[in-house]
Structures are given as C-alpha cells and as structure tokens.
Amino acid sequence: MKINALLEKLLSRTILSLFLVYTLFPMLWLVMASLKTNVELLGDPFRLPAPPQFGNYVNAFKSAHLALLFSNSVVISFSATALNALVASMAAYVLSRYKFKFGSVIFSTLITGILVPVSALMVPYFTLIRTLGLYDTKLALILTYTAISLPLSVFIIKGFMDSIPGELEEAALLDGCDFYQKFFRVIVPISRTGIVTAATFQFLSSWNEFLYAMLLTSSEQVRTLQMGIRFFASQFTTDFTSMFAAIVISIIPSVAMYSLFQNQIISGLTQGSIKG
C-alpha cells in the first residue's frame, strides 16, 4: 500500500515536471538565443551566451521598425478592447436586466457566434472592409476584432450581470436614476469583474491576432507587431538573433497583461463563462 502511494506520487511528479519543462524550455531558449551572436547561435545552440548581446534588441528596434509596429498594435488592441467592452456591456445590460419578447432569442443567436469558425468568413470580411473603404486602415482591424469577440464578451459580461440582485436596481430607480445613469453608475461598477475578464481576453486575442492583420492591411504604416515579426523573419533570414529579440519584445505585453490579470483569466475560465 505504502509503496503504491509512493509510486503514484513519483509518477505524478514526473508527469507534472515533464509538462513544466516542455512549456518553459523553448521560451527560455528563445530568450537565451536572443542574447547571443549569430556565430554563437550556429556553433552550439545549447551554450549560454557570453557575453549577452543586448545589441540584438537595438538592432531589432531599428531594422524592423519595432517602435512603429508596437504603437500600431497598442492603438489597435486598446481601441478594439475599449470598443468591445462598451458595446458588449451595453448589450449585456439590456439582455440581462430587461425581460422582453425576443430577448432570449437575441441572446442565444448572439452566442452561437462563439463557435463559428470566423476564418471561414475571410472572403466576406475582405469584401466588407473594401466596400466600406477601410482596407489597409487601423479602423478595419479595430472593427473586425471588436466584432469577432463580441459574442464571447456579451456571454461573459451577461453572466456577471445576471448575478446582480434586483433590489439594487429598484433602489437606484427610487433614487431617480434613469436608464443611462443606472447603467453607468450602478450596473457597470458592480459588473467590473466581468467586464475586466472579457476585456483581458479581448486584449490578448487582438494583440495576438494574425490572419486578419495579414488579410486586411498591406502597408507598413498600419502593420501590427505580429505581422511585423513575420515580415522581419522573411526579410532578414540571416539575422536570427535580432529576429528572436523581436519575438521576445512582441511577447512582453501579453505576458505582462496575463501576469496583471492572471486571477481574472483563471476565474473567467472558472466561473463557467467559457464553459458554457
């Protein structure tokens, strides 16, 4: 019995450690490679960089125009996140707090969007954006990202709003709040957790998005970071270390966002918001 328990523990530790190494090793190796010289990298891929070449990062910034790409990504991701949070919480507010004839039909139609493979809709998105005259603009991506994750955001935020007790609203009504005041002063502050959860997911997916960034823009002026590092890789195939440095830089904001809102993400996944 005792030996069995010991074996079980050993097996469990082994499995957990294997996944840990699998997850971490490539990332650590990437950071290490970004600090090497190209000669070092080609020589022995496993040796530590000596001395660390921070110049790779400077190089990446200069030759890949990272500053421009970075600011484009920031503008696009933050605008899409803010717009998505606003539109989604407005809709969630009505769908959660008001009972009307087609309310549940509208809600269930909206959330089927969560499972639609949006990459299948490339052609209509492309023609839609061209027809609106938005091809190759930041607004094209902002609108697209806002719309694509709308079903998920409405779903998450409505879930939180549903749990707000009705008495609170009645109190607000007695205090003379109208529709809009009730939304901005009572419901939004209380649903903060839900809105932040949805916004975090939205930020990460906009920051990391690639397909539509590639399809709906073409010039460098509006190019996002993800597109930029892809371009960088195909243009400067010999300068591997600067490419790795650029990748590391592109990862930093998502990792920062995740660390900041880690509990939100975990509880967002936890509270059944994604589970359905």
Place this chain on the structure above:
Amino acid sequence: MQRTTHFRTGAILFLLPALLLFAAYFIYPVGYVVVVSLMKWDGMSSPGFVGLRNYSALFHDEVFRISIRNNLIWACAEALIQVPLAIVVALLLARKPKGWKLLRTIYFFPHVISGIAITMMWGAIYNNERGLLNGFLRLVGLSGWEHNWLGGLGSAFPSVLVYGLLYIGYFMVIILADISSVSRSYYEAASIDGATRTQQDWHITLPLIKGTIATCVTLAMVNGLRQFEQVLLLTGGGPANSSSVLVLYLYKELQNFHYGTANALGTVLIVLGGLVILTVRRLFNAAKYDM
C-alpha cells in the same frame, strides 16, 4: 408610461451597436459564403451561378482531400490526445501538490503568447541545419535520427501538428475549475469505504465533470478545424501540399481570386464545425452541457 417609452428607447439604443456588428460580421457573412459558393466569381467581373459545381470540383481536387484529411486528423488528435492529457494533469493538480498554483500559471503560458511567436520558436527548433532538435539528437549520439523535419514528405504534417497538442493549459484550467466545484462529501464518503485517490478520480470525479469534458472536446475539435498559422509559417502547406489545411487552402484561393471555391471551402468549414458540435453533444448526451 413615459418612463416605459424612455426605457424602451434606451434598450434599443444599447442593443443596436452589438446587433449591427453581429449582423455585419456573422449573419451577413455566413449567408454570403453560402451564396457565393454557388457562383463562379473573380471578385470583379459579374458573378455567374454554377450550382454545386464548385463543390464537385473540390471533391475531385487532391489538395482539398489532403486538407480535409489533415484537418480531421488535427481535430481528432486534439480530442483524443490533448484533452485526455489535460484531464490527467488537472486530476493531478487537483490533489494540490506543492506549487500547484504556480504550475497552473505556467502551463497556461503558451495560450497567452501569440501563435506567431510560438510557431517561429518551433521553426527554430525544427530547422534542418541549425535546429535545436537535430542539435539535441547529435548531442545524445542519435545522429542517425536527424531529419529534415519540416521538409520531409512524411514528417512535415506530423511536425506541424504535434507540438501544439502538448500545450494543455487552457483545457486543464477549465477542467481543474470544474473538479474543484465537486462537493467534498463525495470523496469523504468514498475514502471511508476505502477507495484510493485513483479510484475516486475514476468513479466520482470523471462522471461528474462529463459536461465540461464535452465542452473541451467541442472546443478542441473546432480548434483543430481552424488551424492555419502553424502551417502557413512552418511549411506553407508543403512539401507537395502534404501539410495543407482547409483555412490555408481557402486563403490561397482567395488570393487567386477564386471566390467561388474559397467560399465553398468556407461553407465546408462551417458545416464541419456544426457537425462536430452536434456529434459531441450526441456522444456525451449530457444535460449539463449547453453551448
């Protein structure tokens, strides 16, 4: 009375932006994809109605057959490898070993980082001459196993497919959350009866989290159908289209202005997605599962 009208105006105003965006980005495009899939159209000249000819052309097309086969393999591999691994790890973490919270955080990491970054990282690992994988094989004296991973006909698709399957954090977190919501009293009763942890997991935990597993299987399979970035960046679908997938093929057809075929591919993807959802629902037949 005046108050009600006021509230009705507010409600309509608040719903409108979401409904407009949804109509423009989901309802209209799905209809568009289906309708244009019945046409021969290059996006400029006037479209001509061709019925199901785009579809019959696809089914005789080798690249399409390879792509759909690869996508189905991908969807099944996610359901049969990734989800079970996530369940095992979630069960292990649910026993709260030392540092389980940190592990939960780290396992989720790959889902935070962009697919582009991860894929380029793996491109460097698979690289034929300078790659980490071949370097490692040389290091441990297995130089006979060295291989042009992304360039080989037989190895390109498996190489593109396999590394992502082992990133289990997303499903692991969802399952772990569901496990922790199972009432303690079941386990207490079981341990009084002398059931080991493994027996408890098998007979109590797994049946109780069936609904969540069904959700994960659905998400995993739909995810397998959506794959694109990994293939585009690592192999571009090659060699000889052996690693092609539907979304990549759709993208190429769009670039060639074959809008009819591209949308036929889109329709196939949407239908496959719907089939996956229905099948999983039927298989698990779980009342709790409602997405």
